[in-house]
Amino acid sequence: MNEKKTTIIETAIHLFAEKGYFSTSIQEIASEAGISKGAFYLHFESKDKLLIDIYRYYYEKMSTLLDRIEQKKLTPRRAFQTQIEFLFAEVSKHKEFIIMHFQEQVLPISHEVRQFVYEKKLEHYNWQKRSLLSIYGQEAERYIPDLILLFEGLSHSLFKLLLLTKHPLSPKKAATYLLRRLDNLAEGLVAGAKSRSSPNRVFNS
Known part of the structure; x- marks a missing residue:
């Protein structure tokens, strides 16, 4: 698994634990991971x-x-x-x-x-x-x-x-x-x- 994908995963874990799955948007995950929303979709479909x-x-x-x-x-x-x-x-x-x-x-x-x-x-x-x-x-x-x-x-x-x-x-x-x-x-x-x-x-x- 590449470094960027690992960063997104670890960022999402942090946000899901803190705010909950449904209250966390893809935009928030992308911003926290330091990438664009479009870059998120390069790694994950949803x-x-x-x-x-x-x-x-x-x-x-x-x-x-x-x-x-x-x-x-x-x-x-x-x-x-x-x-x-x-x-x-x-x-x-x-x-x-x-x-x-x-x-x-x-x-x-x-x-x-x-x-x-x-x-x-x-x-x-x-x-x-x-x-x-x-x-x-x-x-x-x-x-x-x-x-x-x-x-x-x-x-x-x-x-x-x-x-x-x-x-x-x-x-x-x-x-x-x-x-x-x-x-x-x-x-x-x-x-x-x-x-x-x-x-x-x-x-x-």
Whole structure:
């Protein structure tokens, strides 16, 4: 992606987070990016097409960087923790995109955007599943949905806290906290199954 297109995308993210998608005009985006309205249309057919490219730009950037960590020679637990730390660090640097993303229900989500976001969420789910299986082993496989439910709930709550608080949240502390809570749940679920008691699960096998 060329530099000018990246500038337009990052400018739009800032304006959408600040003013909202519908209240931001193409002219405002162009002016803030230091280009003419005609130059905007050289890169994007419409504001809706720009929105699609915003999602692609952010998610593909995150996926590439997470893959680089996964390819390093780290233990499964260390790799997962490093990836979580990275995600929290990126949220701190890209608060405006996250704010825009939390406003997803008021965005004009086209079929193309919806399909793209669905595919990225599926990739995210598979990353979590693969990572958790590597950490806790096959005996925890039936409990992976429960572990992911806890991880998603806690991480989203921490993301929101990070957006709202004026005090910085340490990515390392956040990742350590999340992993310890996953350890607690995995230990309880596996121990409950071994003792033949009925584990307190949300999902049935």
